[in-house]
Amino acid sequence: MGDKHFVCIIGSGNWATTIARNVGNNAARHQMLEPLVNMYVYEEYIDGRKLTDIINTTHINVKYMPDYVLPPNIIAVDDVVEAARDADILIFAIPPTFVSSCCRTLLGKVKPTAHAVSLIKGFERGDDGHIILISGIIMRQLKIPCSVLVGCNLAHEISNDNYCEGTIGCRDQKFFRVLPDIFKSDTFRVVVTDDADCVEICAALRNIIAFGAGCADGMELNENTKAGLIRRGFLEIIQFVDVFYPGSRMATFFEACGLSDLPIVIAS
Ligand SMILES: NC(=O)c1ccc[n+]([C@@H]2O[C@H](COP(=O)([O-])OP(=O)(O)OC[C@H]3O[C@@H](n4cnc5c(N)ncnc54)[C@H](O)[C@@H]3O)[C@@H](O)[C@H]2O)c1
Ligand SMILES: O=P(O)(O)OC[C@H](O)CO
Structure with a gap:
C-alpha cells in the first residue's frame, strides 16, 4: 500500500x-x-x-x-x-x-x-x-x-x-x-x-418498502397503517439478511445504509 x-x-x-x-x-x-x-x-x-x-x-x-x-x-x-x-x-x-x-x-x-x-x-x-x-x-x-x-x-x-x-x-x-x-x-x-453484504442489501431492498408505503398513500390508508407497514418491511429486510446472508450484524441496519436511507426513499 x-x-x-x-x-x-x-x-x-x-x-x-x-x-x-x-x-x-x-x-x-x-x-x-x-x-x-x-x-x-x-x-x-x-x-x-x-x-x-x-x-x-x-x-x-x-x-x-x-x-x-x-x-x-x-x-x-x-x-x-x-x-x-x-x-x-x-x-x-x-x-x-x-x-x-x-x-x-x-x-x-x-x-x-x-x-x-x-x-x-x-x-x-x-x-x-x-x-x-x-x-x-x-x-x-x-x-x-x-x-x-x-x-x-x-x-x-x-x-x-x-x-x-x-x-x-x-x-x-x-x-x-x-x-x-x-x-x-x-x-x-x-x-x-x-459487513458489506448487509450494507448493500439494505440499499437494494429499501425500495420495496418505499413502494409499499407509496401504495399505502395511493390507497388512502392512514399514517398509522403506513408506519406499521414500514416497520414490518424493515423487519423483513433484517430477516431476509439473516436467512440469506448469515453472519451479518444487527448494528449495520442502524447505520446510514439502513435506517437513514429508508425514510429518504419513502419521502422522495
Ligand atoms: N442520484 C442520486 O441521488 C443517487 C444517490 C445515491 C445513489 N444513486 C445510485 O447511483 C446510480 C446512478 O444513478 P444516477 O442518479 O447518477 O443516474 P443518472 O440517470 O443521473 O445517470 C445516468 C448515467 O448513465 C450513463 N449512461 C447512459 N447510457 C449509458 C450506456 N449505454 N452505458 C453506460 N452508461 C450510460 C449516463 O451517461 C449517466 O452517467 C443508481 O444506481 C442510483 O441508485 C443515486
Ligand atoms: O433512489 P436512488 O436509488 O437513486 O437513491 C437515492 C439516494 O441514495 C437516497 O438516499
Missing part, C-alpha cells in the same frame, strides 16, 4: 458527478492518492459539443449537474477502457442496467490488483430467481474485489453541502483506511464496516 492509488470514476450522471467533487478534492490533497482522477463519461453531444470537452474546459457537467463546478483534477474520458486502465480504485456510479455491459468491455483491461467500489443501488435477478448483488456482478465479471458505498445520499442535497452520511461496506482490509478518505468531506460523514 506504499504507492499512490489512481482513482477512476465510472459514470457521469447525477450521483457520479456529485461525488466526483469530493473524490477530486480528496485526491488533490491525500498523500496516498494520485491527484488526477479519470471520470468515464458516456459521450453525448450538447449543442454540437462533446460533453467530455465541455467538462474538461468548463469543469461543469452541463447535462446532469449544470450548476455544479467540479475540481479541475477531474478528467472526463469518453473511453471506459482508457479511463480505467491504470486505476487502482474503480468507483462505479452508473445505473444498474449498464453494469454488465460495462464490465464486459472492461474484462481483462483493468489492473488485476484493482479494487472496485459500487455506489449503485439495486440488484439483478438471476435465472434461478435469486437476487444478484451489483457488487457481485462486478466481482464475478472483473475478478476483483468490490466494496460498496450507500447511505442517505440524495445527490442534489450533497451538492448543496447539506450534512449527510454514508456507509462503506469494505471487502478488503487493505482499503479500510483509504476508502473513507476518498469520499468524505466536512459535510459527508462516512463510516466503514466489513
Whole structure:
C-alpha cells in the first residue's frame, strides 16, 4: 500500500458527478492518492459539443449537474477502457442496467490488483430467481474485489453541502483506511464496516418498502397503517439478511445504509 492509488470514476450522471467533487478534492490533497482522477463519461453531444470537452474546459457537467463546478483534477474520458486502465480504485456510479455491459468491455483491461467500489443501488435477478448483488456482478465479471458505498445520499442535497452520511461496506482490509478518505468531506460523514453484504442489501431492498408505503398513500390508508407497514418491511429486510446472508450484524441496519436511507426513499 506504499504507492499512490489512481482513482477512476465510472459514470457521469447525477450521483457520479456529485461525488466526483469530493473524490477530486480528496485526491488533490491525500498523500496516498494520485491527484488526477479519470471520470468515464458516456459521450453525448450538447449543442454540437462533446460533453467530455465541455467538462474538461468548463469543469461543469452541463447535462446532469449544470450548476455544479467540479475540481479541475477531474478528467472526463469518453473511453471506459482508457479511463480505467491504470486505476487502482474503480468507483462505479452508473445505473444498474449498464453494469454488465460495462464490465464486459472492461474484462481483462483493468489492473488485476484493482479494487472496485459500487455506489449503485439495486440488484439483478438471476435465472434461478435469486437476487444478484451489483457488487457481485462486478466481482464475478472483473475478478476483483468490490466494496460498496450507500447511505442517505440524495445527490442534489450533497451538492448543496447539506450534512449527510454514508456507509462503506469494505471487502478488503487493505482499503479500510483509504476508502473513507476518498469520499468524505466536512459535510459527508462516512463510516466503514466489513459487513458489506448487509450494507448493500439494505440499499437494494429499501425500495420495496418505499413502494409499499407509496401504495399505502395511493390507497388512502392512514399514517398509522403506513408506519406499521414500514416497520414490518424493515423487519423483513433484517430477516431476509439473516436467512440469506448469515453472519451479518444487527448494528449495520442502524447505520446510514439502513435506517437513514429508508425514510429518504419513502419521502422522495
Ligand atoms: N442520484 C442520486 O441521488 C443517487 C444517490 C445515491 C445513489 N444513486 C445510485 O447511483 C446510480 C446512478 O444513478 P444516477 O442518479 O447518477 O443516474 P443518472 O440517470 O443521473 O445517470 C445516468 C448515467 O448513465 C450513463 N449512461 C447512459 N447510457 C449509458 C450506456 N449505454 N452505458 C453506460 N452508461 C450510460 C449516463 O451517461 C449517466 O452517467 C443508481 O444506481 C442510483 O441508485 C443515486
Ligand atoms: O433512489 P436512488 O436509488 O437513486 O437513491 C437515492 C439516494 O441514495 C437516497 O438516499
